[in-house]
Amino acid sequence: MRTVLIVEDSLTETQILTRHLQQAGLVVVSVTSGEEAQIKLSLQKPDLIILDVILPGQSGFELCREIKKDPHTKQIPVVICSTKSTDVDKMWGNMLGADAYLPKPIDGQELVQLVHQLIK
Template sequence: MGSALVIDDSSTERSIISDFCQKLGINVTTAISGEEALEKLSQAVPDVIILDIVLPGRSGFEICRELKDKDRTKSIPIILCSTKATDMDKFWGKRQGADAYITKPIDQEEFNTVIKQFI
């Protein structure tokens, strides 16, 4: 059905999100940091990126902004997925270029609805 890059430093969250994607027939690649994600993106471009905000090193906001500024990755939909659930967090995520924002704990129905918009 497509491919996704899941970027989250929590192995539990990576597993949950990967499982949701795989149930939809989406091939998944994972990364635990923004730096690892950028390295993987230099090798292959997924159909969608699911990005946590709180990451070691650079934040998901920074990674999102960088990806949206690069010609090679600017058209890839980015879904921010975080425990940060305030309206300001969601607003700031959209300002960084995110195409969607999902809060944790992730509701599978909401996740499926959002990801199907992009794949």
């Protein structure tokens, strides 16, 4: 089964994302910070990562940059999912290696389509 790692500090957002992804037949693992994400990534490689930008400690942008620099994780698609959705935010995410940028509130159908497209 395909696995998605959600890095999101909002329980409500995590539940919404998880519900959409599980209904699409995906396994979901979630953490609430960049530090926890790095620990998970050292133990298990998901098929895709969904990142919030505003996280405690390390930002999602910083984590995205680290994921894409690391030879062990750089091939994992990263989707930034954030309320920060200006063109500058999207450009910044793209510059740091994000494969896609979804604004919140998310459209469940759009999320699932994007995830399936990125993990083929």
